[in-house]
Amino acid sequence: MSSGRNTVMIYLCVTGGVLLAGLVAFAPRQIWLPAVALAFVIAVVPLYRFVMASRRTRASMEPSTLYVPPPPPPVEPREQRVDQVPLPSQEDDYDFLFSAVVLWTPLDRLWEDKRVNLAALATDAILKRAQEITEHREPGRVSLVAHELGGILGTMQKDHTGQVQAMAESVQVLLSPQDQERLDKLAEVRKDRVVWEHDRKYEQSKREYLEEDVLKDTGSAVVWWLVKNDDQVEKTVNDIGLLATLSSAANNRKLPEAAGYEFDVMPSVNGASPVDDLAAFLCALDLKEQRDLFVHQIALLVHNYGRPDVAEEIERRFDLAEPSAPSDSHAPDDPEVDGQNPWNDQ
Numbered sequence: 196m197s198s199g200r201n202t203v204m205i206y207l208c209v210t211g212g213v214l215l216a217g218l219v220a221f222a223p224r225q226i227w228l229p230a231v232a233l234a235f236v237i238a239v240v241p242l243y244r245f246v247m248a249s250r251r252t253r254a255s256m257e258p259s260t261l262y263v264p265p266p267p268p269p270v271e272p273r274e275q276r277v278d279q280v281p282l283p284s285q286e287d288d289y290d291f292l293f294s295a296v297v298l299w300t301p302l303d304r305l306w307e308d309k310r311v312n313l314a315a316l317a318t319d320a321i322l323k324r325a326q327e328i329t330e331h332r333e334p335g336r337v338s339l340v341a342h343e344l345g346g347i348l349g350t351m352q353k354d355h356t357g358q359v360q361a362m363a364e365s366v367q368v369l370l371s372p373q374d375q376e377r378l379d380k381l382a383e384v385r386k387d388r389v390v391w392e393h394d395r396k397y398e399q400s401k402r403e404y405l406e407e408d409v410l411k412d413t414g415s416a417v418v419w420w421l422v423k424n425d426d427q428v429e430k431t432v433n434d435i436g437l438l439a440t441l442s443s444a445a446n447n448r449k450l451p452e453a454a455g456y457e458f459d460v461m462p463s464v465n466g467a468s469p470v471d472d473l474a475a476f477l478c479a480l481d482l483k484e485q486r487d488l489f490v491h492q493i494a495l496l497v498h499n500y501g502r503p504d505v506a507e508e509i510e511r512r513f514d515l516a517e518p519s520a521p522s523d524s525h526a527p528d529d530p531e532v533d534g535q536n537p538w539n540d541q
Contacts, residue, residue: 272299273299273317276295282329283329291369294366295363295365298364300351302353302357317360317361319354334374334378335378337368337370405445416439417435470505494510
Protein backbone atom coordinates (compact mmCIF):
# COMPACT_ATOMS: atom_id res chain seq x y z
CA MET A 196 0.00 0.00 0.00
CA SER A 197 2.80 2.42 0.90
CA SER A 198 4.89 1.50 -2.21
CA GLY A 199 1.98 2.30 -4.59
CA ARG A 200 1.49 5.64 -2.87
CA ASN A 201 5.21 6.45 -3.29
CA THR A 202 5.06 5.68 -7.05
CA VAL A 203 2.11 8.04 -7.52
CA MET A 204 3.89 10.80 -5.67
CA ILE A 205 7.00 10.39 -7.84
CA TYR A 206 4.88 10.41 -11.01
CA LEU A 207 3.12 13.60 -9.99
CA CYS A 208 6.38 15.32 -9.13
CA VAL A 209 7.96 14.43 -12.52
CA THR A 210 4.85 15.48 -14.46
CA GLY A 211 4.60 18.73 -12.55
CA GLY A 212 8.29 19.45 -13.13
CA VAL A 213 8.00 18.91 -16.90
CA LEU A 214 4.94 21.19 -17.14
CA LEU A 215 6.58 23.83 -15.04
CA ALA A 216 9.74 23.77 -17.22
CA GLY A 217 7.64 24.12 -20.38
CA LEU A 218 5.74 27.11 -18.99
CA VAL A 219 8.94 28.86 -17.94
CA ALA A 220 10.60 28.27 -21.36
CA PHE A 221 7.75 29.10 -23.68
CA ALA A 222 5.01 31.01 -21.88
CA PRO A 223 5.11 34.73 -20.99
CA ARG A 224 5.75 35.71 -17.35
CA GLN A 225 2.19 36.78 -16.68
CA ILE A 226 1.06 33.23 -17.35
CA TRP A 227 3.71 31.04 -15.83
CA LEU A 228 4.22 32.94 -12.51
CA PRO A 229 0.70 32.10 -11.17
CA ALA A 230 1.04 28.61 -12.60
CA VAL A 231 4.37 28.15 -10.80
CA ALA A 232 2.81 29.30 -7.52
CA LEU A 233 -0.18 26.98 -7.91
CA ALA A 234 2.04 24.04 -8.82
CA PHE A 235 4.21 24.72 -5.81
CA VAL A 236 1.23 24.61 -3.46
CA ILE A 237 -0.14 21.48 -5.10
CA ALA A 238 3.22 19.76 -4.79
CA VAL A 239 4.13 20.85 -1.27
CA VAL A 240 0.91 19.71 0.50
CA PRO A 241 1.02 16.09 -0.67
CA LEU A 242 4.74 16.01 -0.05
CA TYR A 243 4.23 17.21 3.52
CA ARG A 244 1.60 14.57 4.17
CA PHE A 245 3.87 11.94 2.66
CA VAL A 246 6.76 12.89 4.89
CA MET A 247 4.61 12.86 8.08
CA ALA A 248 3.10 9.49 7.20
CA SER A 249 6.58 8.04 6.65
CA ARG A 250 7.73 9.28 10.04
CA ARG A 251 4.75 7.73 11.80
CA THR A 252 5.36 4.43 10.05
CA ARG A 253 9.00 4.39 11.09
CA ALA A 254 8.08 5.34 14.63
CA SER A 255 5.63 2.45 14.89
CA MET A 256 8.15 -0.03 13.51
CA GLU A 257 11.15 1.07 15.57
CA PRO A 258 11.37 0.13 19.25
CA SER A 259 10.43 2.84 21.69
CA THR A 260 13.27 4.68 23.23
CA LEU A 261 11.19 6.39 25.94
CA TYR A 262 12.37 5.73 29.54
CA VAL A 263 9.93 3.90 31.73
CA PRO A 264 10.99 3.75 35.37
CA PRO A 265 10.93 0.23 36.89
CA PRO A 266 8.26 -0.53 39.50
CA PRO A 267 9.32 -0.12 43.09
CA PRO A 268 10.45 -3.30 44.82
CA PRO A 269 7.78 -5.01 46.99
CA VAL A 270 7.87 -4.23 50.66
CA GLU A 271 8.78 -7.25 52.74
CA PRO A 272 6.19 -7.94 55.47
CA ARG A 273 7.21 -7.28 59.03
CA GLU A 274 6.49 -9.75 61.87
CA GLN A 275 4.94 -9.20 65.27
CA ARG A 276 4.44 -12.09 67.76
CA VAL A 277 1.44 -12.27 70.10
CA ASP A 278 1.27 -14.87 72.90
CA GLN A 279 -1.57 -16.09 75.13
CA VAL A 280 -3.90 -13.15 74.52
CA PRO A 281 -7.32 -13.83 76.20
CA LEU A 282 -10.25 -13.63 73.79
CA PRO A 283 -13.89 -14.06 74.94
CA SER A 284 -15.84 -17.20 74.13
CA GLN A 285 -19.57 -17.93 74.00
CA GLU A 286 -19.54 -18.85 77.71
CA ASP A 287 -18.89 -16.26 80.40
CA ASP A 288 -15.61 -16.55 82.31
CA TYR A 289 -14.14 -18.96 79.73
CA ASP A 290 -11.54 -17.22 77.54
CA PHE A 291 -9.56 -18.56 74.61
CA LEU A 292 -5.80 -18.00 74.78
CA PHE A 293 -4.78 -16.75 71.30
CA SER A 294 -1.22 -16.92 69.94
CA ALA A 295 0.00 -16.14 66.40
CA VAL A 296 2.63 -14.44 64.25
CA VAL A 297 1.23 -11.20 62.79
CA LEU A 298 2.58 -10.30 59.33
CA TRP A 299 2.00 -6.70 58.24
CA THR A 300 3.03 -4.24 55.53
CA PRO A 301 2.47 -0.46 55.35
CA LEU A 302 0.16 0.95 52.69
CA ASP A 303 2.08 4.27 52.48
CA ARG A 304 5.61 4.31 51.02
CA LEU A 305 6.54 7.12 53.34
CA TRP A 306 5.53 5.27 56.45
CA GLU A 307 9.02 5.61 57.96
CA ASP A 308 8.55 9.37 58.08
CA LYS A 309 5.39 9.10 60.20
CA ARG A 310 5.25 8.79 63.96
CA VAL A 311 2.79 5.87 63.89
CA ASN A 312 3.22 2.44 65.47
CA LEU A 313 2.12 0.38 62.52
CA ALA A 314 2.99 -2.89 64.29
CA ALA A 315 0.50 -2.06 67.03
CA LEU A 316 -2.16 -1.18 64.45
CA ALA A 317 -1.60 -4.50 62.69
CA THR A 318 -1.77 -6.50 65.95
CA ASP A 319 -4.96 -4.72 67.00
CA ALA A 320 -6.56 -5.45 63.62
CA ILE A 321 -5.77 -9.19 63.90
CA LEU A 322 -7.08 -9.43 67.47
CA LYS A 323 -10.34 -7.71 66.52
CA ARG A 324 -10.84 -10.04 63.57
CA ALA A 325 -10.17 -13.04 65.81
CA GLN A 326 -12.54 -11.78 68.54
CA GLU A 327 -15.41 -11.49 66.06
CA ILE A 328 -15.14 -15.27 65.67
CA THR A 329 -14.30 -16.49 69.17
CA GLU A 330 -17.11 -14.66 70.99
CA HIS A 331 -19.61 -16.86 69.12
CA ARG A 332 -17.83 -20.19 69.68
CA GLU A 333 -18.09 -22.73 72.50
CA PRO A 334 -14.97 -23.05 74.68
CA GLY A 335 -15.02 -26.82 74.35
CA ARG A 336 -14.28 -26.60 70.61
CA VAL A 337 -10.71 -25.31 70.93
CA SER A 338 -9.13 -27.23 68.05
CA LEU A 339 -11.96 -26.39 65.66
CA VAL A 340 -11.72 -22.67 66.54
CA ALA A 341 -7.96 -22.73 65.92
CA HIS A 342 -8.40 -24.12 62.40
CA GLU A 343 -11.19 -21.66 61.65
CA LEU A 344 -9.09 -18.67 62.75
CA GLY A 345 -6.13 -19.93 60.74
CA GLY A 346 -8.23 -19.78 57.57
CA ILE A 347 -9.92 -16.45 58.27
CA LEU A 348 -6.77 -14.61 59.39
CA GLY A 349 -4.66 -16.05 56.56
CA THR A 350 -5.39 -13.19 54.11
CA MET A 351 -4.04 -9.65 54.08
CA GLN A 352 -6.67 -7.06 55.00
CA LYS A 353 -6.52 -3.34 55.77
CA ASP A 354 -6.98 -2.07 59.28
CA HIS A 355 -9.63 0.52 60.17
CA THR A 356 -7.15 3.40 59.67
CA GLY A 357 -6.14 2.33 56.16
CA GLN A 358 -2.42 2.67 56.97
CA VAL A 359 -1.46 -0.98 57.30
CA GLN A 360 -2.59 -4.39 56.11
CA ALA A 361 -2.08 -7.51 58.21
CA MET A 362 -2.52 -11.27 58.32
CA ALA A 363 -1.66 -14.01 60.83
CA GLU A 364 0.06 -17.37 60.62
CA SER A 365 1.01 -20.12 63.12
CA VAL A 366 -2.31 -19.57 64.88
CA GLN A 367 -2.80 -21.41 68.20
CA VAL A 368 -5.88 -21.39 70.43
CA LEU A 369 -5.81 -22.94 73.92
CA LEU A 370 -7.67 -22.94 77.22
CA SER A 371 -6.14 -22.55 80.64
CA PRO A 372 -5.56 -25.91 82.42
CA GLN A 373 -8.13 -24.98 85.09
CA ASP A 374 -10.83 -24.15 82.54
CA GLN A 375 -10.09 -27.31 80.56
CA GLU A 376 -10.44 -29.40 83.74
CA ARG A 377 -13.76 -27.76 84.59
CA LEU A 378 -15.12 -28.35 81.09
CA ASP A 379 -14.08 -32.00 81.24
CA LYS A 380 -15.91 -32.44 84.56
CA LEU A 381 -19.04 -30.71 83.25
CA ALA A 382 -19.01 -32.90 80.15
CA GLU A 383 -18.75 -36.03 82.30
CA VAL A 384 -21.62 -34.86 84.51
CA ARG A 385 -23.81 -34.15 81.48
CA LYS A 386 -23.13 -37.61 80.10
CA ASP A 387 -23.93 -39.25 83.45
CA ARG A 388 -27.10 -37.22 83.70
CA VAL A 389 -28.24 -38.38 80.27
CA VAL A 390 -27.67 -42.00 81.30
CA TRP A 391 -29.49 -41.42 84.60
CA GLU A 392 -32.44 -39.81 82.82
CA HIS A 393 -32.59 -42.76 80.46
CA ASP A 394 -32.58 -45.24 83.36
CA ARG A 395 -35.19 -43.24 85.23
CA LYS A 396 -37.53 -43.12 82.25
CA TYR A 397 -37.04 -46.83 81.70
CA GLU A 398 -37.88 -47.57 85.34
CA GLN A 399 -40.87 -45.23 85.22
CA SER A 400 -42.16 -46.90 82.09
CA LYS A 401 -41.74 -50.30 83.71
CA ARG A 402 -43.65 -49.17 86.81
CA GLU A 403 -46.48 -47.81 84.68
CA TYR A 404 -46.60 -51.07 82.76
CA LEU A 405 -46.85 -53.13 85.96
CA GLU A 406 -49.32 -50.79 87.68
CA GLU A 407 -51.62 -49.87 84.80
CA ASP A 408 -51.47 -53.09 82.80
CA VAL A 409 -50.15 -56.13 84.62
CA LEU A 410 -51.39 -55.46 88.17
CA LYS A 411 -54.42 -53.29 87.48
CA ASP A 412 -56.60 -56.14 88.75
CA THR A 413 -56.28 -59.77 89.79
CA GLY A 414 -57.38 -61.09 86.41
CA SER A 415 -54.66 -59.17 84.54
CA ALA A 416 -52.06 -60.36 87.05
CA VAL A 417 -53.15 -63.97 86.64
CA VAL A 418 -52.95 -63.80 82.84
CA TRP A 419 -49.53 -62.14 83.01
CA TRP A 420 -48.23 -64.73 85.46
CA LEU A 421 -49.62 -67.54 83.31
CA VAL A 422 -47.69 -66.24 80.30
CA LYS A 423 -44.51 -65.76 82.35
CA ASN A 424 -44.65 -69.38 83.56
CA ASP A 425 -45.12 -71.00 80.17
CA ASP A 426 -48.80 -71.81 80.62
CA GLN A 427 -48.29 -73.74 83.88
CA VAL A 428 -51.88 -73.60 84.98
CA GLU A 429 -51.45 -75.45 88.28
CA LYS A 430 -48.68 -73.15 89.44
CA THR A 431 -50.71 -70.09 88.45
CA VAL A 432 -53.74 -71.36 90.36
CA ASN A 433 -51.64 -71.88 93.49
CA ASP A 434 -50.31 -68.31 93.20
CA ILE A 435 -53.68 -66.59 92.74
CA GLY A 436 -53.75 -65.41 96.35
CA LEU A 437 -50.31 -63.88 96.05
CA LEU A 438 -51.24 -62.21 92.77
CA ALA A 439 -54.42 -60.79 94.27
CA THR A 440 -52.41 -59.34 97.15
CA LEU A 441 -49.90 -57.79 94.75
CA SER A 442 -52.66 -56.28 92.63
CA SER A 443 -54.39 -54.75 95.65
CA ALA A 444 -51.15 -53.35 97.07
CA ALA A 445 -50.06 -51.90 93.72
CA ASN A 446 -53.36 -50.02 93.37
CA ASN A 447 -53.64 -48.93 97.04
CA ARG A 448 -56.69 -51.08 97.54
CA LYS A 449 -57.61 -52.99 100.66
CA LEU A 450 -55.78 -56.26 100.84
CA PRO A 451 -57.76 -59.49 100.48
CA GLU A 452 -59.08 -60.83 103.74
CA ALA A 453 -56.86 -63.87 103.81
CA ALA A 454 -53.77 -61.87 102.95
CA GLY A 455 -52.79 -61.00 106.49
CA TYR A 456 -53.81 -64.19 108.23
CA GLU A 457 -52.24 -67.57 108.55
CA PHE A 458 -54.34 -70.29 110.11
CA ASP A 459 -52.57 -72.91 112.12
CA VAL A 460 -55.36 -75.44 111.72
CA MET A 461 -57.75 -76.22 108.93
CA PRO A 462 -61.45 -75.62 109.61
CA SER A 463 -62.73 -78.73 111.32
CA VAL A 464 -64.99 -79.79 114.11
CA ASN A 465 -62.37 -81.44 116.28
CA GLY A 466 -59.71 -79.21 117.84
CA ALA A 467 -60.63 -75.96 116.06
CA SER A 468 -61.70 -72.89 118.00
CA PRO A 469 -64.79 -70.93 117.05
CA VAL A 470 -62.58 -68.11 115.77
CA ASP A 471 -60.70 -70.56 113.51
CA ASP A 472 -64.00 -71.77 112.12
CA LEU A 473 -65.09 -68.17 111.58
CA ALA A 474 -61.84 -67.39 109.74
CA ALA A 475 -62.33 -70.36 107.45
CA PHE A 476 -65.91 -69.34 106.86
CA LEU A 477 -64.80 -65.80 105.89
CA CYS A 478 -62.25 -67.17 103.47
CA ALA A 479 -64.97 -69.12 101.73
CA LEU A 480 -67.29 -66.09 101.57
CA ASP A 481 -64.65 -63.67 100.17
CA LEU A 482 -66.58 -60.57 101.21
CA LYS A 483 -63.75 -58.15 100.29
CA GLU A 484 -64.63 -54.59 101.41
CA GLN A 485 -67.63 -55.73 103.57
CA ARG A 486 -65.62 -58.17 105.62
CA ASP A 487 -64.96 -55.84 108.57
CA LEU A 488 -68.65 -54.90 108.86
CA PHE A 489 -69.71 -58.55 108.70
CA VAL A 490 -67.18 -59.64 111.36
CA HIS A 491 -68.15 -56.71 113.57
CA GLN A 492 -71.78 -57.73 113.38
CA ILE A 493 -70.89 -61.33 114.26
CA ALA A 494 -68.82 -60.18 117.22
CA LEU A 495 -71.72 -58.06 118.41
CA LEU A 496 -74.13 -60.96 118.11
CA VAL A 497 -71.75 -63.29 119.95
CA HIS A 498 -71.38 -60.72 122.70
CA ASN A 499 -75.13 -60.28 122.96
CA TYR A 500 -75.64 -64.04 123.15
CA GLY A 501 -73.47 -64.32 126.23
CA ARG A 502 -70.04 -65.09 124.82
CA PRO A 503 -68.05 -61.89 125.42
CA ASP A 504 -64.80 -63.89 125.55
CA VAL A 505 -65.29 -65.18 122.02
CA ALA A 506 -66.30 -61.68 120.86
CA GLU A 507 -63.05 -60.25 122.28
CA GLU A 508 -61.05 -63.03 120.61
CA ILE A 509 -62.74 -62.19 117.28
CA GLU A 510 -61.84 -58.50 117.75
CA ARG A 511 -58.22 -59.34 118.50
CA ARG A 512 -57.98 -61.87 115.70
CA PHE A 513 -59.40 -59.56 113.03
CA ASP A 514 -58.08 -56.28 114.48
CA LEU A 515 -61.50 -54.64 114.92
CA ALA A 516 -62.56 -51.69 117.04
CA GLU A 517 -64.11 -52.79 120.31
CA PRO A 518 -67.89 -53.13 119.83
CA SER A 519 -70.17 -50.99 121.90
CA ALA A 520 -72.01 -52.57 124.84
CA PRO A 521 -75.35 -54.12 123.91
CA SER A 522 -78.34 -51.98 124.63
CA ASP A 523 -81.61 -53.20 126.12
CA SER A 524 -83.30 -52.83 122.74
CA HIS A 525 -80.87 -55.40 121.33
CA ALA A 526 -81.11 -57.90 124.12
CA PRO A 527 -82.04 -61.36 122.97
CA ASP A 528 -85.04 -61.50 125.32
CA ASP A 529 -86.52 -58.27 123.90
CA PRO A 530 -89.77 -59.24 122.26
CA GLU A 531 -89.29 -56.89 119.32
CA VAL A 532 -85.80 -58.16 118.69
CA ASP A 533 -86.91 -61.72 119.18
CA GLY A 534 -89.56 -61.20 116.55
CA GLN A 535 -86.83 -60.20 114.02
CA ASN A 536 -84.10 -62.65 115.03
CA PRO A 537 -84.09 -65.82 112.92
CA TRP A 538 -82.54 -67.86 115.75
CA ASN A 539 -85.47 -67.16 118.10
CA ASP A 540 -87.47 -69.92 116.41
CA GLN A 541 -84.85 -72.46 117.26
